[in-house]
């Protein structure tokens with residue numbers, strides 16, 4: 001942390017007096033939670049401005065940056081969420097709101113590429129729908145925190161293709177590399193996907209500029225997204241990551257959790273597949289056992 005320069009008593013008094021006046025401006029706020037949020041935001045913002053001794057030029061640059069983030073944001077592109085993601089604020093909010101509960105599977109960042117109403121699959125179906133990539137067999141179970149199978153859990157999955165793009169990024173209305181299915185009576189599930197690859201977050205806007213200016217990479221570690229919903233259980237938004245991926249320690253949205261890193265076992269050409277599907281080249285196989293916390297936990 002930068003050392004705060006010695007300030008005269010008069011200077012300190014002026015700065016502190018301003019904060020107190022701003023805080024008192026919320027005295028009449030009748031919504032206690034809003035009041036708490038505003039007071040803490042003001043205290044922390046002023047602490048930041050004072051700690052770094054923000055110059056007026058830097059203040060203006062900050063305003064211009066946030067203005068650009070706003071201008072980049074539209075129905076298709078949420079640059080503010082991307083900013084929150086790349087500053088770890090999304091993951092911190094997720095951590096606070098998905099408290100550790102026994103062995104419940106950890107949550108991670110949602111990302112901008114989920115689409116409602118993805119194709120419904122039978123158990124063992126393929127989410128690729130023509131997406132390029134090495135076939136990947138995904139299987140596992142959904143259980144509750146007591147280890148009881150959760151039948152009929154809704155499982156939605158989505159991922160980038162081998163080129164590192166989600167279907168919606170092609171802008172041609174295609175639906176690929178996404179789908180939804182349900183867990184079976186014994187809690188098991190299985191489907192074909194493509195082996196995840198690393199890809200960059202959308203970095204053609206102000207957030208990309210911020211990453212570049214600060215020497216950071218826009219790359220996300222390879223992953224496969226899951227959204228799992230079941231009655232009486234906490235909804236789980238998560239992904240699984242690929243063991244051995246060299247980006248695991250530098251995921252640009254801080255989404256990686258050790259418990260979510262899984263072995264994607266590459267199978268040599270000619271290895272029989274679990275469902276008898278004929279695959280020309282190599283394929284991979286991963287197991288992901290999902291444990292749902294109770295609703296409200």
Ligand code: BEZ
Pocket residue numbers: 082085109110111112113201202220253
């Ligand atoms: C994603 O995984 O799809 C994603 C997450 C956060 C920001 C950008 C992309």
Ligand code: FE
Pocket residue numbers: 111113159160223225
């Ligand atoms: Fe993603």
